[in-house]
Amino acid sequence: MTRVDTPVRRGPIAALNPVAKLGAALLIALPLVLTIDPVSAAVALVLELPLLLxxxxxxxxxxxxxxxxxxxxxxxxxxxxLYGATSGEVYAEWFVVRISEGSLMLALATFFRVLAIGLPAVVLFVTVDPTDxxxxxAQLLKLPARFVLGALAGMRLLGLLTDDWRALALARRARGVADTGxxxxVVGMAFALFVLSIRRGSTLATAMEARGFGGDGSRTWARESRFGGDGSRTWARESRFGWREWMLLAAGAAISATAxxxxxxTGAWNFILGPV
Incomplete structure (x- = not known):
């Protein structure tokens, strides 16, 4: 399976293990999901700035x-x-729209919450290579290799959808069926793309099975190709998790704890399952 070249980034976080980036993003997002208040989200957003840089x-x-x-x-x-839960003083009201002190606080909390959860998730995963x-x-979290490799193969094929769509459009135009309607x-091309995707997926699944990607180590031919002498799966690249990855996880936990x-x-903590 070929590896797509990604832009070279020189940030200290760019070269870290993707599992650490995933863990840091989850650690930051977890407490923000459990509360709706502007203070925790704003504090987390400010503390995230060094990670983003x-x-x-x-x-x-x-x-x-x-x-x-x-x-x-x-x-x-x-x-x-405009439509949030009403509490406190009501500033404006019209039909189903009601702007109150409580709805404005919820709006501010939602604004900071979306930024504090979304920005680190997007920025950290931009530097992630799907193969890594x-x-x-598979190696660190011990997820089933069959599932992981299948998902990776599917992600690699996503980039082909644009090329297939363009090729279908050119083919239909060459046959003179793309000028009206x-x-x-669009509906016809979408159906054709769907059928083409199923065929390509079936071909890829067959090819991966033939190369031993779907084995569990119990077959002799699989041991000789994709598995070690003890029947365990071998990997072309070893996934390493060192002290820098642990530091990133610690930073994510520190941001959450501080927020x-x-x-x-400050008394702003508002548990999401409690009264808003």
């Missing part, structure tokens, strides 16, 4: 990658402000 993304790439989050955060905040992630999930054309502590100390 250490990812090694260029400014243009950073804004291009995170623009959906910068759009979604204010939209979510405005929606909550699959190696880490835009909706009908929770500040929110509790």
């Amino acid at each position: 250490a990812a090694g993304l260029r400014w243009r790439e950073f804004w291009l990658r995170t623009v959906p989050i910068w759009i979604a955060a204010p939209l979510a905040g405005v929606t909550i402000a 992630l699959a190696d880490g999930l 835009r909706v009908r054309r 929770v502590t500040v929110a509790v100390r």
